[in-house]
Amino acid sequence: MTINHAIDHPESFGVLNVEMTAQSGKVIGVLNTQQSAHIQVGILPTLLELKALILERINALRPTEQVRDFRQEVVNTVTDPEMRDHLLKVLDERAASEQALSSKITKETADNAELIKEMSHLKELFSVNKLDSRLSSLEDLTKRIDADKTSKFEAVTITLTVLGSLIALTAITLGIIRWITG
Numbered sequence: 001m002t003i004n005h006a007i008d009h010p011e012s013f014g015v016l017n018v019e020m021t022a023q024s025g026k027v028i029g030v031l032n033t034q035q036s037a038h039i040q041v042g043i044l045p046t047l048l049e050l051k052a053l054i055l056e057r058i059n060a061l062r063p064t065e066q067v068r069d070f071r072q073e074v075v076n077t078v079t080d081p082e083m084r085d086h087l088l089k090v091l092d093e094r095a096a097s098e099q100a101l102s103s104k105i106t107k108e109t110a111d112n113a114e115l116i117k118e119m120s121h122l123k124e125l126f127s128v129n130k131l132d133s134r135l136s137s138l139e140d141l142t143k144r145i146d147a148d149k150t151s152k153f154e155a156v157t158i159t160l161t162v163l164g165s166l167i168a169l170t171a172i173t174l175g176i177i178r179w180i181t182g
Contacts, residue, residue: 003051007044007115016041045123048116055109067095124176134169138162 006013071091078084141158 003047003054007047007051010042010044010047013043045116045119048112048119051112052109052116055105055112058105067091067098071095120179124179130172131169134165134172138165141165 071088074084074087074091078087141162
């Protein structure tokens with residue numbers, strides 16, 4: 001499997017769904033295709049970062065300088081004109097193919113950077129939507145606490161849930177700040 005195939009089909013790796021429940025007091029992480037979860041983590045951002053590293057490494061290993069040096073060595077050392085012309089032709093073809101590959105890698109690197117940028121934007125949107133849902137959940141819980149019909153057990157459960165939600169909001173906010181500031 002190539003990195004491009006993996007990026008085209010990230011669903012083949014599955015999704016990690018993390019769910020926190022107030023009743024159980026546990027964090028449950030399951031790798032499956034379940035639709036309901038508090039947090040879903042996929043592999044696509046990691047694959048895009050890996051592709052960027054692969055493309056950088058390939059670009060660093062390009063032998064264009066070696067082809068130029070070898071070409072100069074052929075010009076300086078080969079005395080037979082037919083052989084020299086043949087070798088220079090082969091080297092020129094090799095240099096042209098290296099240039100084409102370098103152009104392709106540069107284009108893929110730019111495309112990959114755009115995908116990473118889009119994924120970052122989607123992460124930001126997800127975080128903002130997550131904050132909105134947490135805030136509405138906090139408002140609902142606050143209304144339940146204010147109601148006269150709440151038992152002590154429910155008040156403690158709601159308070160712990162509110163604290164958990166505040167911690168999650170703080171973590172998401174810090175994550176957004178860290179993402180924005182780099």
